[in-house]
Amino acid sequence: MYRSVVRGVGSYLPEKIMTNDDLSQIVDTSDEWIRKRTGIERRHIAADDEFTNDLAVAAAERALAAADMSAADIDLVILATTTPDNTFPATAAKVQARLGVTKGPAFDVQAVCSGFIFAMTQADNMLRLGQAKRALVIGAEIYSRILDWEDRSTCVLFGDGSGAIVLEAVDSEGANNERGVLTTILGTDGANYDKLYVDGGVATSGNAGCVRMAGQDVFRQAVARMSESVEEALEKAELTKDDLDWLVPHQANIRIIEQVGKKLGVSRDKVMITVQEHANTSAATVPLAMTHGVKHGHFKEGDVIALTAMGGGFTWGAIVLRW
Ligand code: ACO
Numbered sequence: 001m002y003r004s005v006v007r008g009v010g011s012y013l014p015e016k017i018m019t020n021d022d023l024s025q026i027v028d029t030s031d032e033w034i035r036k037r038t039g040i041e042r043r044h045i046a047a048d049d050e051f052t053n054d055l056a057v058a059a060a061e062r063a064l065a066a067a068d069m070s071a072a073d074i075d076l077v078i079l080a081t082t083t084p085d086n087t088f089p090a091t092a093a094k095v096q097a098r099l100g101v102t103k104g105p106a107f108d109v110q111a112v113c114s115g116f117i118f119a120m121t122q123a124d125n126m127l128r129l130g131q132a133k134r135a136l137v138i139g140a141e142i143y144s145r146i147l148d149w150e151d152r153s154t155c156v157l158f159g160d161g162s163g164a165i166v167l168e169a170v171d172s173e174g175a176n177n178e179r180g181v182l183t184t185i186l187g188t189d190g191a192n193y194d195k196l197y198v199d200g201g202v203a204t205s206g207n208a209g210c211v212r213m214a215g216q217d218v219f220r221q222a223v224a225r226m227s228e229s230v231e232e233a234l235e236k237a238e239l240t241k242d243d244l245d246w247l248v249p250h251q252a253n254i255r256i257i258e259q260v261g262k263k264l265g266v267s268r269d270k271v272m273i274t275v276q277e278h279a280n281t282s283a284a285t286v287p288l289a290m291t292h293g294v295k296h297g298h299f300k301e302g303d304v305i306a307l308t309a310m311g312g313g314f315t316w317g318a319i320v321l322r323w
Pocket residue numbers: 028029030033034037038113152153154156157196213215216218219222250251252253280310311312
């Protein structure tokens with residue numbers, strides 16, 4: 001059988017930085033309120049001529065370089081995004097062409113903030129089935145284009161950015177002490193469709209719309225779904241919370257992250273936290289946080305790492321892997 005191993009990670013944040021103080025010039029808010037309620041200090045904003053494919057390509061090139069691979073090695077590209085360049089074709093198609101990948105499929109996955117977990121699960125499934133050998137899995141978002149910049153309850157929470165990983169299929173006996181993705185868990189509860197959504201779209205309004213959210217419902221569900229899915233993924237891998245070396249959660253809000261860590265009994269120094277740097281970049285936060293972990297030498301070979309996210313839909317998921 002095959003198992004997927006992470007060979008390289010990379011991320012990209014646009015040059016322009018918007019601080020909380022900058023935001024307080026636009027809406028009635030303050031650095032103190034944003035830090036206290038969310039942990040966010042700044043976010044990056046894409047330039048007018050930057051598009052989601054640009055962000056995706058930048059992160060993918062860095063992940064390929066880190067993996068010591070080239071486009072010729074890749075035969076699958078999956079891009080998680082809620083903010084595609086165009087309604088169609090998939091932004092992944094442009095990314096594939098720009099990178100020079102010529103083998104296998106390229107497609108987008110839309111699961112909002114859980115998008116990277118959905119995309120990585122899809123890639124893992126295809127690698128395990130032998131349908132591809134090496135996959136680029138990317139999360140890239142330009143949320144600044146779907147925010148209502150007059151709504152202080154949402155516009156302070158998000159930012160633009162991207163992250164990518166290279167996954168490679170390797171032979172495996174299927175034991176949980178071998179490197180690679182051990183288990184994946186995905187879920188959706190469409191009954192919560194209107195708790196976190198965009199008030200536009202191709203079929204409804206003809207424009208992209210803006211993010212709308214029932215903040216406290218999202219908060220509660222995020223804590224429950226992320227902690228439960230990590231527990232489920234660990235159990236499926238025949239591991240326990242005590243085996244967990246690192247938790248890499250979706251970076252939406254420091255208070256959500258802390259509560260997930262607490263529920264799982266993971267000490268704060270074992271939780272990857274980058275939300276202060278880039279705010280919520282939706283499908284890009286998990287690979288951004290993974291890249292931070294690698295860059296700072298946190299992950300050691302053999303570590304058990306749990307990735308988890310929750311987002312609009314509601315969608316959620318967790319991936320347990322051995323580094
Ligand atoms: N600046 C100043 N005041 C604000 C701001 C702001 N940016 N936003 C809201 N307020 C005010 C409200 O108007 C309200 O004022 P009032 O008491 O006079 O009515 C007060 O602050 C409290 O508002 P609440 O909504 O009750 O604040 P809460 O403590 O719930 O925090 C927050 C709001 C930060 C949005 C929180 O609910 C949250 O983090 N929810 C999760 C949302 C999230 O992360 N979404 C991202 C997408 S989903 C995901 O990624 C998991």
